[in-house]
Amino acid sequence: MSFNQIYDIAGSSLAAQSLRLNTVASNLANADSAAASADQAYRAVKPVFRAVYEQVNQAGQVPGASVEVAAVVNTDAPVEMRYEPNHPYADDKGFVAYSNVNPVAEMADMMAATQSFEASVNVMNRARSMQQGLLQLGSK
Known part of the structure; x- marks a missing residue:
């Protein structure tokens, strides 16, 4: 495996974890946002990753695998309906739709993404x- 392949693989991981951190930030920013209906409420988003395997080339180099973002999807968790009859977004029954973001799960996801990012940097x-080190060996 060449150094360029190592950089490409680690770079794909950095890009994927950056997107993951961005989705966590977006989810946390909208964690307590209210909407007039469940259809309009913010839904947490999650990236879906896919492994991309390289083919063995004519030189017989060891193939590597990188990661790419297949999609960014909305979670299917139900939105939270709170009874707040005096809220401006309250429906005729007095309920307000809030986002389905779980701040505790988002923080755990953020910590995992940060650790993965740091591992790729390492x-x-x-x-x-x-x-x-190889360059220094050649100069001696």
Whole structure:
């Protein structure tokens, strides 16, 4: 596996985890948003990842696998209906629709995405360190 492949694989992971962190931020920003109906309420979004496998080339190099974002989908958890008859968005029964974002689950997802991001950065740093070591071997 070449250093370029290592950088490409780690870079795809960085891009995927960045998107994951962005969706978490969007969900947390809308965690307590109200709407006039359940159809208009904010629904949490989650990225769906897919592994992309490389083919073995003529040089016989070891194929790698990278990650890409297949889609960003809305979660299917039900929106929360709260009884608040004095709220401006209250329906005729006094209920207000709130987003289906679970802040605790989002924080756990954020911590996992951060750890994955840091692991990818460490992979890139190790590859760079190995390249520098190889260059120093050639200069002696």
